[in-house]
Amino acid sequence: MGTPTEEVIILGSGPAGLTAALYTARANLHPLVIEGNETGGQLVLTTLVENYPGFSDGLMGPELISRMRQQAERFGARFVKGDATAADVSRNPFTLTVDNDVHKTKALIVATGASANMLGLESERKLLGHGVSTCATCDGFFFRDQKVAIVGGGDSAVEEALFLTKFAAKVTLIHRRDKLRASKIMQERIFANPKIEILWNRTVADILDVSQGKVTGIATRVDGSTSLETLACDGVFVAIGHSPNTKLFAGQLEMDERGYIVTHNGTLTSVPGVYAAGDVQDHVYKQAITAAGSGCMAALDVERYLENHG
Incomplete structure (x- = not known):
């Protein structure tokens, strides 16, 4: 028995990755989320979040991430702990290695974020x-x-x-x-x-x-x-800048001079079937709400891509 091929894998578990997980799960794509060793991205370093719509009294960053994760899980998103150490998007199905386990997927959403320097x-x-x-x-x-x-x-x-x-x-x-x-x-x-x-x-x-x-x-x-x-x-x-977490895709996906993934027509990268959402491709807005919005866009883009590619 070979490795089963996933419909979609989502790399990252911040607001972009978790929103993409929610939408792809609700579209019955059974997403697999590789959440890294630390769930939640930059939001877990934030104490009180007061500018995320819908929470008039604010809530703690880790709590917001926890709620997003539970919501995605409720609709069938699956989670794997650990960091991806290798990726190959030169041919479809794409492959990702996480702690010596190889995962294959027809579509990939990269939502690995950026880290503040x-x-x-x-x-x-x-x-x-x-x-x-x-x-x-x-x-x-x-x-x-x-x-x-x-x-x-x-x-x-x-x-x-x-x-x-x-x-x-x-x-x-x-x-x-x-x-x-x-x-x-x-x-x-x-x-x-x-x-x-x-x-x-x-x-x-x-x-x-x-x-x-x-x-x-x-x-x-x-x-x-x-x-x-x-x-x-x-x-x-x-305020000494951010570094996008894109090393895994160096030489495989088109990036700008700062290492951010370049996206076209929404969230599409230079490789068909690979999409990018959140701070990994956004060096302008860098907000939880914009990351979540682009996670939704990536999920809808993936749904359309898989429909068109059988």
């Missing part, structure tokens, strides 16, 4: 969701009338700094160079905003205070100096 500090990891955030549009609201720091110097850092001025009393942008990488118009806006201060030529050495379980400040080092300067703040936003 981090500073690599232990304090940052421990305080993530407790004052450290990688998403100003998700968490800015919680810092009304407080002082926040934002780390970065590109367009996204500047955009997030400007966004945070809607809520925070003061925003300090910390940048490791002496000039910003952001576009000219964004730079003009940030220089003109009285709520924003920029600390140049600084690297972040530590985020305080793990012992209190919340952010109280940030320790920075001026370029070339050994001494640290502490800036008091209530929140730290890390």
